[in-house]
Amino acid sequence: MLNIGLTGGIGSGKSTVAQFFKNKGAYLIDFDVLAHKVEEPGGPAWKQIVEEYGSEILNKDATINREKLGDIVFQDKKKLETLNGIVHPAVFKEWVHRMEEIKKEKKDAIVISDIPLLIEVGLQKYVDLVILVYIPPEEQIERIRTRNGFTREEAEYRLHSQMPIDEKLSFADIVINNGGPLEETRKIVEKYWPELLEREQSKRKRETEQ
Numbered sequence: 001m002l003n004i005g006l007t008g009g010i011g012s013g014k015s016t017v018a019q020f021f022k023n024k025g026a027y028l029i030d031f032d033v034l035a036h037k038v039e040e041p042g043g044p045a046w047k048q049i050v051e052e053y054g055s056e057i058l059n060k061d062a063t064i065n066r067e068k069l070g071d072i073v074f075q076d077k078k079k080l081e082t083l084n085g086i087v088h089p090a091v092f093k094e095w096v097h098r099m100e101e102i103k104k105e106k107k108d109a110i111v112i113s114d115i116p117l118l119i120e121v122g123l124q125k126y127v128d129l130v131i132l133v134y135i136p137p138e139e140q141i142e143r144i145r146t147r148n149g150f151t152r153e154e155a156e157y158r159l160h161s162q163m164p165i166d167e168k169l170s171f172a173d174i175v176i177n178n179g180g181p182l183e184e185t186r187k188i189v190e191k192y193w194p195e196l197l198e199r200e201q202s203k204r205k206r207e208t209e210q
């Protein structure tokens with residue numbers, strides 16, 4: 001099994017690239033989905049979040065209103081750190097569990113984990129390879145404005161609450177430039193796929209030789 005961390009910046013195209021890899025046969029683990037799961041009522045992070053931010057951030061059905069929570073934490077670095085301190089350990093546990101399940105199902109799986117904060121949180125040491133989905137910051141603003149209907153100010157606010165994408169470049173083993181048309185990005189993914197299969201094979205060979 002090859003364990004790949006896929007990251008980028010907000011709106012750089014992580015989900016898009018992850019889907020292209022899935023089409024090639026990769027297993028996907030989406031950290032946003034894992035985070036939702038641990039934040040569901042009764043989930044391992046839900047109670048702590050409500051204790052920290054109050055029941056005002058809940059919907060009528062007791063689910064967390066992510067927009068309200070987002071409004072709070074994206075305006076206050078400390079509050080964002082506190083939230084991350086609750087959610088990240090719970091997500092990490094889910095991640096490990098999911099990887100164990102995949103390994104049982106397919107020992108030669110290529111697993112792509114879409115991890116927005118991979119570098120910020122320092123998860124590099126838990127993956128075999130880091131893939132960075134890159135577009136220039138100005139294009140990030142354009143894409144999230146189009147996708148979310150944000151004003152320029154809102155888009156910039158979210159962008160600036162993150163580590164700049166250019167600072168992430170040096171952490172990447174592979175950089176996928178998603179600045180061009182989708183078809184071009186799909187071709188880049190296809191170009192890298194055989195290399196990932198080879199890396200998986202040689203990793204497994206090394207492990208059996210040990």
Ligand code: ATP
Nearest residue numbers: 009010011012013014015016143147178180181182
């Ligand atoms: P987030 O971190 O916000 O979840 P993401 O990194 O997963 O975002 P996507 O959701 O894949 O990014 O892409 C952001 C937006 O840009 C989407 O609306 C997507 O359809 C669009 N997009 C992705 N790649 C391209 C491309 N090559 N050309 C044009 N638009 C693109």
